[in-house]
Amino acid sequence: MTIGLFDSGLGGLSVVRRVREHLPRADLLFFADQAHVPYGDRSDAELLQLLRANLAWLDDRNVAAIVAACNTSCAMAERHGWPATRAPVLDLIAAAAAAVERSGARKVGVVATAATVSAGSYGRALRATVPRIDVVEVAAPELVPLVESGAAESAAARAAVARACAQLPPGLEAVVLGCTHYPALAAHFRSALGDRVAIVDPAVVQAERTAALGLPEGNGTLHCVTNGPRLPFARAVERVFADATVASIDPASITHLNAR
Numbered sequence: 001m002t003i004g005l006f007d008s009g010l011g012g013l014s015v016v017r018r019v020r021e022h023l024p025r026a027d028l029l030f031f032a033d034q035a036h037v038p039y040g041d042r043s044d045a046e047l048l049q050l051l052r053a054n055l056a057w058l059d060d061r062n063v064a065a066i067v068a069a070c071n072t073s074c075a076m077a078e079r080h081g082w083p084a085t086r087a088p089v090l091d092l093i094a095a096a097a098a099a100v101e102r103s104g105a106r107k108v109g110v111v112a113t114a115a116t117v118s119a120g121s122y123g124r125a126l127r128a129t130v131p132r133i134d135v136v137e138v139a140a141p142e143l144v145p146l147v148e149s150g151a152a153e154s155a156a157a158r159a160a161v162a163r164a165c166a167q168l169p170p171g172l173e174a175v176v177l178g179c180t181h182y183p184a185l186a187a188h189f190r191s192a193l194g195d196r197v198a199i200v201d202p203a204v205v206q207a208e209r210t211a212a213l214g215l216p217e218g219n220g221t222l223h224c225v226t227n228g229p230r231l232p233f234a235r236a237v238e239r240v241f242a243d244a245t246v247a248s249i250d251p252a253s254i255t256h257l258n259a260r
């Protein structure tokens with residue numbers, strides 16, 4: 001039995017990592033839609049088309065469950081409804097709301113893609129879950145391209161995170177990394193926010209919820225598939241998971257939406 005995960009790109013690896021910590025014997029299939037990254041600048045209509053295509057691709061591979069590793073896709077689903085799937089889907093924004101509730105924080109910032117912030121899904125999900133919470137959402141469109149291009153550790157990435165965090169009001173108790181690319185920038189967030197602000201990575205609760213499904217164990221394999229160029233993807237995957245297998249597929253086999 002295989003568990004499927006999807007994202008626009010390398011960000012999903014941060015969720016894969018957490019799921020493997022909780023379920024080292026699970027067989028995982030991760031799909032990165034790198035032909036269409038970044039998602040954050042796309043329209044709702046395009047994002048819904050991509051979400052439908054990604055879910056259908058995983059469903060066609062008979063996965064036992066689909067673990068969303070993309071907040072932007074979950075924001076679209078929150079706003080417009082989840083496309084029907086055979087496999088159950090675990091919603092990352094719902095996991096984020098549970099993570100914030102657990103943190104005890106009531107003054108919370110969310111840093112996310114432009115599409116996620118303009119959907120307003122985080123604000124709605126957090127207010128529905130945590131009574132009397134104050135939520136501020138900030139878009140950080142510069143960050144995903146930096147992670148995708150392998151520049152997460154650069155001075156440019158550090159400065160871009162500092163610029164995003166400078167838009168947050170003072171006095172926050174927690175900041176949610178509302179895009180799965182951002183854990184790759186966690187050290188920059190920590191230095192921009194200081195030690196007094198909790199940093200919430202929704203992938204931790206997402207992984208707990210995946211484990212709670214109680215699916216039968218497998219052999220601990222990880223297969224990562226991109227519809228972008230194979231070599232840079234393979235290098236990025238191998239930096240995190242030495243044991244993973246990697247493949248690339250034709251973007252047109254997923255959807256006919258224009259690739260970037």
Ligand code: DGL
Nearest residue numbers: 008011039040071072180
């Ligand atoms: N990693 C995704 C997210 O969690 C999408 C980022 C993007 O492609 O803009 O929102």
